[in-house]
Amino acid sequence: xxxxxxxxxxxxxxxxxxxxxxxxxxxxxxxxxxxxxxxxxxxxxxxxxxxxxxxxxxxxxxxxxxxxxxxxxxxxxxxxxxxxxxxxxxxxxxxxxxxxxxxxxxxxxxxxxxxxxxxxxxxxxxxxxxxxxxxxxxxxxxxxxxxxxxxxxxxxxxxxxxxxxxxxxxxxxxxxxxxxxxxxxxxxxxxxxxxxxxxxxxxxxxxxxxxxxxxxxxxxxxxxxxxxxxxxxxxxxxxxxxxxxxxxxxxxxxxxxxxxxxxxxxxxxxxxxxxxxxxxxxxxxxxxxxxxxxxxxxxxxxxxxxxxxxxxxxxxxxxxxxxxxxxxxxxxxxxxxxxxxxxxxxxxxxxxxxxxxxxxxxxxxxxxxxxxxxxxxxxx
Numbered sequence: 612x613x614x615x616x617x618x619x620x621x622x623x624x625x626x627x628x629x630x631x632x633x634x635x636x637x638x639x640x641x642x643x644x645x646x647x648x649x650x651x652x653x654x655x656x657x658x659x660x661x662x663x664x665x666x667x668x669x670x671x672x673x674x675x676x677x678x679x680x681x682x683x684x685x686x687x688x689x690x691x692x693x694x695x696x697x698x699x700x701x702x703x704x705x706x707x708x709x710x711x712x713x714x715x716x717x718x719x720x721x722x723x724x725x726x727x728x729x730x731x732x733x734x735x736x737x738x739x740x741x742x743x744x745x746x747x748x749x750x751x752x753x754x755x756x757x758x759x760x761x762x763x764x765x766x767x768x769x770x771x772x773x774x775x776x777x778x779x780x781x782x783x784x785x786x787x788x789x790x791x792x793x794x795x796x797x798x799x800x801x802x803x804x805x806x807x808x809x810x811x812x813x814x815x816x817x818x819x820x821x822x823x824x825x826x827x828x829x830x831x832x833x834x835x836x837x838x839x840x841x842x843x844x845x846x847x848x849x850x851x852x853x854x855x856x857x858x859x860x861x862x863x864x865x866x867x868x869x870x871x872x873x874x875x876x877x878x879x880x881x882x883x884x885x886x887x888x889x890x891x892x893x894x895x896x897x898x899x900x901x902x903x904x905x906x907x908x909x910x911x912x913x914x915x916x917x918x919x920x921x922x923x924x925x926x927x928x929x930x931x932x933x934x935x936x937x938x939x940x941x942x943x944x945x946x947x948x949x950x951x952x953x954x955x956x957x958x959x960x961x962x963x964x965x966x967x968x969x970x971x972x973x974x975x976x977x978x979x980x981x982x983x984x985x986x987x988x989x990x991x
Contacts, residue, residue: 618646627654636746657748663728665741667691668721672796673757674789675703688717688792691741691757702735710791718799721751752800756793757810758827765818766841767878768864770905770937790830808858809836817844835859837901843881845888853898860899861892862933867904867911868919876910889927899930901970904958906936906977908945912954921961931968934958936976946976955980 617624626648628638636659642648650656667673667690675689687705702724704717727734728742736742764771796807809831816824817840828848835858838849842863852859865885867873873882892900904920906912924932934955936946959981962969971977 614642614646618648624652625654626652628656636748640746657750659746660749661744661746662725663742663744664725664747665690665736665739665743667741668724668736669747669751670754671757672717672753672755672792673759674792675757675759688713690721710788710795714792714795714799752806753796754806755808755810756796757812758789758831759810759812763819764815764841765843765879766815768876769878770876770907770941789827793830793834807834809834810839811836812839815841815843817846817849837862839864841877842885842888842892843879845891850892850894850896853892853896853900855897857897860901860930862901862903863889864903864905865920865923866907867916868921868923869916872911872916876907886923889923893927900927901931901933902927902929903933903935906934906946906951906955906958908941908948908951912951914954914957917954917958917961921958921965921967924962924967925965929967931970932962933970934977935971938976942976946980952980 612620626642628635628642630638636657639650639653639656639659640661642653643650650658671690673689673691674687676686685703685705687703689703702720704713704720706713707716724734724736726732728736793807793809800807811827811831816827816838819827835856836852837860838852839862840846840849842861849861853861863885865873866876870880870882873885874880889900902920902924904911904917911917920932923929955977959969961967971981
């Protein structure tokens, strides 16, 4: 039933908008301004405004390491962990003073950036591909806290940020008070605290020194968490989170479907062990398992790896497949080949055929490939 027809049949009924947040705020504006519906009839209405921003600037806190243009390693708060086109220049508030003082400087940075973006003034977001003009709520809350300063890892993936010399593996447990920033974000959100979600990324949390690992676990135990892990080490805390928190998940960048390609990409011959641990995490879970496929030209853009990955997905009954390009070392030009286009579209076709939910987290390169309808596909 269309909205027009529903309003004719039920002229006094309340309206509840069930769209995802990406479309919900646009719908609020449309219902009020175009259909003339009083906002009091929209049961979950939030005041909105049209502004230039991005999902990261609107909702994220990222605790990250960043290489500055002078080669210095800086650590602090940002909105995203990649820079999306300007990685050496994206906004950062370095840690200084108390966590509260750093947090307040971070909030001021956000206000300044939004003002510049919507006034046509130069800003550190210039050149970023994520900027978009869209309707967003007037009231700001944080929905995601990215723990992106975890440096230690037991893999040697050739596309990883850790190949930057400044990312030296070490125990950072005495240098970062994660709980303080989580509490500040909770206080800032007020009665929207339940929407706050933690993204445990960078490095491999299960390979960190026990003192640091247990400190992080203690601080995030009461939140829904996405653990970005390589699944080479089974972890009971992570498994318990999957068993008890529906909003928690693991995100494993598998990137292939064969033993040989796994070793080539990850630098470790641990494909069977990773699959064994994924099967363990799958037992008794109510949380989610996400598998990621980072396409790499000349490495995993082939039928064996794509088909093998989809077969693993089906066996584990995984919740979503994340598709991505190598956003750190490669650009669209590296992917603009018939072999890559064919592999990406084979991936999408096999996923569609097997009812696999494919997620593209706004990856511009993969988005361009999937949107290219006129390409003449060749067999791999």
